Amino acid sequence: MxxxxxxxxxxxxxxxxxxxxxxxxxxxxxxxxxxxxxxxxxxxxxxxxxxxxxxxxxxxxxxxxxxxxxxxxxxxxxxxxxxxxxxxxxxxxxxxxxxxxxxxVHAEKDFNVIMKQKGVPDGDWESLLPAKYAGFRRTVDPTCAVRIINGSYMVAAYYDGVTQSGLAVMYNFLRDDFFAERRVHNFPNLVHDFDSTSVDELRGALRERLCPVLDEIRDKAERKAL
Structure with missing residues (x-):
């Protein structure tokens, strides 16, 4: 400059x-x-x-x-x-x-018609998505999903800023599907446990796999830090 x-x-x-x-x-x-x-x-x-x-x-x-x-x-x-x-x-x-x-700030105001028709923000998510787990803090949930890039919303996220590790679940409204990415010390890769095409499928995957996947991320982040 x-x-x-x-x-x-x-x-x-x-x-x-x-x-x-x-x-x-x-x-x-x-x-x-x-x-x-x-x-x-x-x-x-x-x-x-x-x-x-x-x-x-x-x-x-x-x-x-x-x-x-x-x-x-x-x-x-x-x-x-x-x-x-x-x-x-x-x-x-x-x-x-x-x-x-x-x-x-008020991300719910930015939902497009497809997101609303899909029913992503509807229903009880609070009981399914703990506010904190294994040192990760929930920063996004479907009621306040954040529009990101490439036709996607981040609909759920857990993050630990100290290790730069966590999990994000996205909905792509162009493909009409859900997918997820994990980060371990800021290194990203896809995780397929949450791949789904409906909100009900996503709820089931989160119910079964959210805590185990976060446990795996925590374990990898701790071992990589040694």
């Missing part, structure tokens, strides 16, 4: 241009350019869940972007990618707080 751009970013009155709080997300202004890869301009952080939404500048590509980290997955919001600082500033001021509100 050249000196002119650094000065332009420093002159951006972020705490006056963006809300200091969006739901449980708190604005953190943390611009300290070092010319080494990605520079964080500011971030919204949800301390309770460990989620972040970061505004970034990439020294290599010269692009600005917004990157979302929800523990079990990290991805960019492609609509914010630009090499024009003025355009990026305008987009983030006008659109980012509303996106955080609808996508990650």
């Amino acid at each position: 050249d000196e002119t751009l650094i000065e332009a970013v420093k002159q951006w009155n972020i705490d006056a241009s963006l809300p200091l709080q969006v739901g449980d997300f708190t604005l953190i202004f943390s611009f300290e350019p070092d010319g080494k890869g990605e520079e964080t301009i500011f971030a919204y952080k949800n301390e309770k869940k460990g989620w972040t939404v970061r505004a970034l500048y990439n020294d290599g590509s010269g692009d600005f972007s917004v990157r979302v980290d929800i523990g079990m997955l990290e991805f960019s919001l492609i609509e914010f990618i630009t090499d024009d600082f003025d355009a990026f500033r305008s987009m983030t001021e006008e659109r980012l707080p509303a996106i955080i509100e609808s996508h990650y």
Whole structure:
């Protein structure tokens, strides 16, 4: 980032241009350019869940972007990618707080028709999905499923931020199926115990396999840490 751009970013009155709080997300202004890869301009952080939404500048590509980290997955919001600082500033001021509100604070407002017709958020999930298990904390359940990428919602997630390990169950509304991914020290791979095409099938798989799979992930995370 050249000196002119650094000065332009420093002159951006972020705490006056963006809300200091969006739901449980708190604005953190943390611009300290070092010319080494990605520079964080500011971030919204949800301390309770460990989620972040970061505004970034990439020294290599010269692009600005917004990157979302929800523990079990990290991805960019492609609509914010630009090499024009003025355009990026305008987009983030006008659109980012509303996106955080609808996508990650009140995610139920972001359900599409297919999700609703499928019945994913309906019924009693609380008794099926414990709030905590084996050191993992539930960060997502079907009543507040989070829209992610590639036509999918994350409908359930358990995560341990210390080991960067956990389990996420997704619903792809383009394929109309459920699938899952586990992470052990942030290394991902698919787990097929929860592959299903109906909500009833998914409930049955979670009832039978959720705790055993989380036990396996915990065991692998502990053995890998030794």
